[in-house]
Amino acid sequence: MKDRIPAVVFALALAGAALMxxxxxxxxxxxxPRMEKAKNxxxxxxxxxxxxxxxxxxxxxxxxxxxxxxxxxxxxxHQARDLSGAVEIIAQLERNFPASRWVxxxxxLRVELAQKLRRDDVLWWTATSPLPPPxxxxxxxxxxxxxxxxxxxxxxxxxxxxxxxPPxxxxxPVPPRASRPRDVPPIPPPxxxSAWVSEFSxxxxxxxxxxxxxxxxxxxxxxxxxxxxxxLESGSPREASRAVFVLAxxxxxxAHSTVLEVAKRGAELVSVAAVRELGRFGGPxxxxxxxxxYGTGNPRVKxxxxxSLGERAATGALLQIVQTESDRGLCDTAxxxxxxxGGRAQLQRLYARGRAEWKRPIITGLFNARAEDELxxxxxREIDDEIRREVLARxxxxxxxxxxxxxxxxxxxx
Amino acid sequence: MxxxxxxQQRGSVELFFYDELDPAARDEMVAHLRVCGxxxxxxxxxxxxxxxxxxxxxxxxxPAGDWSGFTRRLDAAILRPSTSYTGLLATAALLAIVAxxxxxASRGAGSFTVQPANIAxxxxxxxxxxxGMKAVGAQHLERSKLVVLGLASKEAGGTPTxxxxxxxxxxxxxxxxxxxxxxAAEERGLTSLAGVMRDLxxxxxxxxxxEGTNQRALGQIQRIIEKRxxxxxxxxxxxxxx
Numbered sequence: 001m002k003d004r005i006p007a008v009v010f011a012l013a014l015a016g017a018a019l020m021x022x023x024x025x026x027x028x029x030x031x032x033p034r035m036e037k038a039k040n041x042x043x044x045x046x047x048x049x050x051x052x053x054x055x056x057x058x059x060x061x062x063x064x065x066x067x068x069x070x071x072x073x074x075x076x077x078h079q080a081r082d083l084s085g086a087v088e089i090i091a092q093l094e095r096n097f098p099a100s101r102w103v104x105x106x107x108x109l110r111v112e113l114a115q116k117l118r119r120d121d122v123l124w125w126t127a128t129s130p131l132p133p134p135x136x137x138x139x140x141x142x143x144x145x146x147x148x149x150x151x152x153x154x155x156x157x158x159x160x161x162x163x164x165x166p167p168x169x170x171x172x173p174v175p176p177r178a179s180r181p182r183d184v185p186p187i188p189p190p191x192x193x194s195a196w197v198s199e200f201s202x203x204x205x206x207x208x209x210x211x212x213x214x215x216x217x218x219x220x221x222x223x224x225x226x227x228x229x230x231x232l233e234s235g236s237p238r239e240a241s242r243a244v245f246v247l248a249x250x251x252x253x254x255a256h257s258t259v260l261e262v263a264k265r266g267a268e269l270v271s272v273a274a275v276r277e278l279g280r281f282g283g284p285x286x287x288x289x290x291x292x293x294y295g296t297g298n299p300r301v302k303x304x305x306x307x308s309l310g311e312r313a314a315t316g317a318l319l320q321i322v323q324t325e326s327d328r329g330l331c332d333t334a335x336x337x338x339x340x341x342g343g344r345a346q347l348q349r350l351y352a353r354g355r356a357e358w359k360r361p362i363i364t365g366l367f368n369a370r371a372e373d374e375l376x377x378x379x380x381r382e383i384d385d386e387i388r389r390e391v392l393a394r395x396x397x398x399x400x401x402x403x404x405x406x407x408x409x410x411x412x413x414x
Numbered sequence: 415m416x417x418x419x420x421x422q423q424r425g426s427v428e429l430f431f432y433d434e435l436d437p438a439a440r441d442e443m444v445a446h447l448r449v450c451g452x453x454x455x456x457x458x459x460x461x462x463x464x465x466x467x468x469x470x471x472x473x474x475x476x477p478a479g480d481w482s483g484f485t486r487r488l489d490a491a492i493l494r495p496s497t498s499y500t501g502l503l504a505t506a507a508l509l510a511i512v513a514x515x516x517x518x519a520s521r522g523a524g525s526f527t528v529q530p531a532n533i534a535x536x537x538x539x540x541x542x543x544x545x546g547m548k549a550v551g552a553q554h555l556e557r558s559k560l561v562v563l564g565l566a567s568k569e570a571g572g573t574p575t576x577x578x579x580x581x582x583x584x585x586x587x588x589x590x591x592x593x594x595x596x597x598a599a600e601e602r603g604l605t606s607l608a609g610v611m612r613d614l615x616x617x618x619x620x621x622x623x624x625e626g627t628n629q630r631a632l633g634q635i636q637r638i639i640e641k642r643x644x645x646x647x648x649x650x651x652x653x654x655x656x
Contacts, residue, residue, distance in 0.1 A: 039634050042616070043641040068623075105619060108593060115597075206590050213597060238587070242594055245550070249598050251543040280546035311549070411436070 032057070035065055038072060047080040058089075067093060067100035074106055083113050087196060094200040107207055114196065115214040122196045126211040127226065129203040205230065205239050213246040216255075224255050231262045231270060240266065241273035248277035256282065263293045263301070271297065272304045279308025287314040294321065302330055310337035319346045322358075332361040339365020348374050359387055367394040372403050379406070419452040427456045544602050547595075551607040554588075554595055555648045558614055561585050562648065565621065566639050568632060578621075578632060585621035592618055610651045613642040 034057050041050035057069035070093040077086040090106045114122035212223045230243040247255040263274035278286055294305040309317045321334040351362045366374050379391040395403040429435050430443045447454050564581045596611035617638055624631035
C-alpha cells in the first residue's frame with residue numbers, strides 16, 4: 001500500500017492538471033531559457049548582448065513570449081541609445097500583438113522616447129487621443145501567424161540615433177484647449193504622426209498624464225487646464241493624484257494655484273494628495289495656503305494639512321491650529337507634530353497654560369523633539385504624580401547623559 | 415502551561431538589555447538570569463534583534479561601485495533555518511526598519527525632529543521643486559521596500575504554492591508612480607534618485623507582469639534585485655544623496 005501512494009499522488013496531480021481551467025494554464029507562460037538569458041543580460045545592463053538574444057527570440061515563431069521579447073528589445077534599444085530602433089520595435093509590437101499586455105508599458109516607453117526626441121506632436125497626440133473602451137475580459141496576447149522576419153529596418157524614421165535635439169515639427173498639431181466652453185464640440189485630436197503611431201496605437205489616461213508632464217515645459221498654459229480636469233473629474237483618485245503631482249512639481253505659480261484649488265474642491269483622496277504636494281513643492285508662503293485648506297477641509301484633509309505643516313516645520317501655523325481646533329484628536333496630533341517640527345518653545349508655553357488635556361500630547365511632542373531640558377523642567381514642576389511618572393519614563397527612554405543624571409538625582413532624593 | 419517569570423513581566427529584562435538598571439538591580443538581574451530560563455530566553459531574543467539590526471550595511475559609506483550581495487545577507491538573516499523565535503524576530507526587525515524608514519521619510523528629514531524645509535531664500539522655484547522631489551523620492555523608495563524586501567526574502571525554489579500576490583498587486587500600483595517620479599527626477603538632474611527609480615521600475619514591471627505563483631519569474635526578479643543591488647541603493651540614496 002505504501003508503494004502505491006506516490007503513484008496515487010501522481011495520478012491525482014495529473015487529473016488536477018487536466019481539470020485546470022485553460023485560462024489558468026495559459027496564465028503561466030514559462031519563459032524560455034533564451035528569454036531568461038536575455039533578462040539576465042538586462043539585469044546586468046549588458047545591452048548589446050540582450051539585444052542580440054531578444055532579436056532572435058522575437059523573430060522565432062516557436063518563441064512563446066514574442067510580445068514580451070519585443071518589449072524588452074525596445075527597452076534595451078532605448079538603454080543602448082538606439083532611440084529610433086526602439087520606436088520601430090514598439091510599432092512592431094503594437095502591430096503584431098495589439099492585445100498583448102506588453103503594449104501598455106511599450107506605449108509608455110514611446111512617450112519617453114518622444115520626450116527625448118522633442119516630438120511634441122507625438123506627445124500631443126498621446127495627450128488628446130480618445131480614451132480606449134473598457135478592456136476585454138480576457139486580454140490574452142493575440143498570436144499572429146507569421147511575424148516579420150528581422151531584416152533591414154524600414155526607413156520610416158527621420159531621426160538618426162541619439163540626435164542632438166531635433167528641431168520641432170514645422171506645423172505642430174494644435175491641441176484642444178481645456179478652457180473652451182462646454183457646448184462647443186470637442187476638437188478632434190490631431191492626426192497621428194505616422195512614423196510613430198499607427199491605427200494600432202492608442203492612449204489612456206496614464207499615458208496622457210505622462211505626456212502632459214513632458215509638455216509642461218513648453219506648453220504649460222495649455223497643459224495646466226487639462227491636468228486640472230483630470231484632477232477634478234477623473235474617477236480614479238490615483239490618476240487624479242498623479243495629475244496633481246505633475247502640476248505641483250512644475251513649480252509654476254499658475255500650476256500652484258490649480259493644486260490649491262484641487263486641495264479645496266477635489267474629492268477627499270485627491271484633496272489629500274493635493275495638500276501633500278503643496279507641502280512638498282509649495283513656496284515660502286504655502287503655510288497660509290494650507291491653513292486656508294484646513295479651514296474648509298474635512299477631518300482627513302485636516303490631518304494631512306497638519307502632517308504637511310509638520311514636514312515644513314511650520315511651527316507658527318501648527319500653534320494656530322492647536323489654539324483654535326476643538327476636535328481633540330486633531331488638536332493632539334497638531335501638538336505632537338509641533339514637537340516633531342522643533343517647536344519646543346511653543347510646547348513649553350502651551351504646557352505652562354495648564355490645560356490638562358494638552359499635557360500628554362505635549363510630553364509626547366517634547367519627547368519626539370528630544371527636548372530633555374523641557375522635560376526635566378516639567379518633571380521638576382509637575383504636581384500630578386501620574387504625569388510626572390510619565391515624564392520620567394520618557395526621560396529614561398531618551399537615555400541622554402543629562403536625562404540619566406537627572407533620573408539618578410531623583411532616585412537619590414526619594 | 416506555566417506563566418512567565420514575574421521579573422520578565424515587569425520589563426526588567428528590557429531595562430537590563432538597554433543598561434538602564436542601577437548597579438544593584440543589574441547585579442541581581444545577572445544572578446537571576448543564571449537560573450531563569452524565561453528571562454535568559456527573552457534576553458537572547460533581544461540580542462538576536464540587535465544582531466540583525468547591526469548587520470545592516472553602513473549605508474553612509476557603501477563600498478565603491480559594489481552594490482551586490484545584500485540579498486545574500488538578507489537571505490542569511492531571514493531564510494536561515496531558525497530555532498525558536500529567531501526567524502520571526504529577524505523578520506520583525508526588518509519590518510521595523512521599513513516602518514521606521516517610512517515614518518522618517520514621511521517626516522521629510524533624517525531625524526524625528528524635522529528640519530525646516532530647504533525653501534529657496536531667493537524665492538527660486540527650482541530649488542523648492544528639487545527639495546520637494548527629494549522628499550517625494552525618499553518616501554516612495556521607502557514605500558517600495560515593502561515590495562522589494564518582500565520579493566527578495568521569498569524562497570524562489572520553495573513550495574510552488576507560496577503566493578506573492580501581495581507584492582504583485584502593490585507593484586502594479588507603485589509602477590506608474592515610479593515612472594512619473596523617475597521622469598521628474600531626471601528632469602531635475604537628480605541622477606542618483608532617477609537611477610534607483612529606473613532599477614525599481616524594472617523590478618516593479620517584471621513583478622506586475624508575472625503570473626500566479628510563477629516561481630521561475632520570482633527567481634528572475636530576485637536576480638535583478640541582486641544584480642542591480644537595488645535594496646542597498648534604496649537604502650543609500652535618501653541618506654547619501656539624490
